Structure formats: structure tokens, C-alpha cells
Amino acid sequence: MKVVAFNTSARHDGNTAILIRKVFGELEKKGIETELIQLAGEKIQGCAGCGVCFTRRDKKCAVAGDPVNAYIAKMIKADGIIIGSPTYFADCTANAKALIERAGMVARANDNMFMRKIGAAVVAVRRGGAIHAFDTINHFFTIGEMIVVGSLYWNIGIGRQIGEVEKDEEGLNTMSILGKNMAWLMQKVCA
Numbered sequence: 001m002k003v004v005a006f007n008t009s010a011r012h013d014g015n016t017a018i019l020i021r022k023v024f025g026e027l028e029k030k031g032i033e034t035e036l037i038q039l040a041g042e043k044i045q046g047c048a049g050c051g052v053c054f055t056r057r058d059k060k061c062a063v064a065g066d067p068v069n070a071y072i073a074k075m076i077k078a079d080g081i082i083i084g085s086p087t088y089f090a091d092c093t094a095n096a097k098a099l100i101e102r103a104g105m106v107a108r109a110n111d112n113m114f115m116r117k118i119g120a121a122v123v124a125v126r127r128g129g130a131i132h133a134f135d136t137i138n139h140f141f142t143i144g145e146m147i148v149v150g151s152l153y154w155n156i157g158i159g160r161q162i163g164e165v166e167k168d169e170e171g172l173n174t175m176s177i178l179g180k181n182m183a184w185l186m187q188k189v190c191a
């Protein structure tokens with residue numbers, strides 16, 4: 001079993017990555033393989049609205065020149081998908097939204113190909129807007145017939161500078177519980 005996570009922050013190894021790794025810790029304890037893909041430095045464009053994915057139906061996006069098709073291939077192989085984002089202007093990052101639009105549309109063009117995979121959003125925030133970012137990411141999972149895992153609070157961690165989320169005990173605990181719940185569900189559903 002495998003979980004692939006996308007850290008869509010512009011900062012490599014920032015707070016979002018720290019939170020995702022906390023989830024990974026619990027998954028790995030249960031023998032679930034993990035892979036973190038960090039999008040910092042990548043320029044990912046949104047859906048071009050060309051509809052080519054519906055005519056080709058080859059599980060690929062027709063927009064070339066960026067790594068989105070490689071990301072889609074990783075999603076296809078994984079049993080669980082985490083999309084992590086810092087909060088940018090009370091929403092997810094532009095890269096997160098672009099990934100959602102393109103992977104989401106290719107999935108729709110190919111019989112909802114992420115159907116029944118396990119999904120979770122992870123959000124870093126300084127102060128406000130995390131719930132909006134969390135909701136945006138969950139729309140990707142829930143329109144794709146995926147199964148969304150929760151924790152004992154919404155999956156957010158608080159911090160501004162890199163590493164500050166380490167001080168948010170409740171946020172870290174939320175991620176640990178999320179990892180435990182994700183592992184539990186995957187063992188029931190994907191075994």
C-alpha cells in the first residue's frame with residue numbers, strides 16, 4: 001500500500017512538509033509506503049479547458065511542459081493521496097488549484113479513475129483562511145468518489161516561519177491522528 005503526498009507550497013521543506021511528514025510517520029509505522037513530492041519551484045498552469053482528455057481518454061493531460069502528467073501517474077499508482085497546501089490569501093496555493101483542476105479533469109475523463117482511493121488534505125496557516133483551503137482541496141476528493149479521512153480537528157497546523165508548526169502541539173496531534181485514521185482505513189479498504 002502506498003500514499004503519495006503533494007506539498008504545493010512555494011517553500012521546499014516548510015511547514016506544510018513538516019505536517020505531511022507527521023502524517024507519514026503514522027502510516028510508515030503500519031508498513032504503508034510513502035512518497036512526498038514537493039512542487040516548490042514548479043510552474044504549473046491550470047486546466048486549459050481544451051477537453052482533449054475527454055477525446056483521448058489516455059489518463060493524461062494535453063497540456064505539456066510541466067510535471068502534472070507525472071503527478072497524475074503517481075496518483076494512479078497510489079492507494080492514498082494527500083494534497084498539502086499552505087494558506088495563501090485564505091485559500092490553497094495556485095499550484096494546488098492547478099493540480100486539482102488538471103488531475104481532477106483527467107480523472108473525470110477516465111471513469112473517475114481515483115474512485116475509492118483514500119484522500120486527505122493538510123493545510124499550514126499563519127492565522128486565517130485555512131478552512132477555506134481545506135475545503136477547496138476536499139472538493140477534489142469528494143467529486144472524484146474518493147473516501148476522505150478526518151482527524152479530531154480539521155487538518156490544519158499553525159505557523160508562519162519555517163518550523164513554527166513544530167510549536168503547534170494540537171496541530172501536530174491532529175496530523176498524527178489523521179495518519180492513524182488513514183492507516184486504519186487503508187488496511188480495511190485497500191488490503
Ligand SMILES: Cc1cc2nc3c(=O)[nH]c(=O)nc-3n(C[C@H](O)[C@H](O)[C@H](O)COP(=O)(O)O)c2cc1C
Nearest residue numbers: 009014015016086087088089090126127128159160
Ligand atoms: C502569498 C502568501 C499568502 C499568504 N496568505 C495567508 C493567509 O491568507 N492567511 C494566513 O494565515 N497565512 C497566510 N500566509 C502565511 C502562510 O500560510 C504560512 O506562513 C504557512 O506556514 C506557510 O507554509 P509553508 O512553510 O509550507 O510554505 C501566506 C503566505 C504567503 C507567501
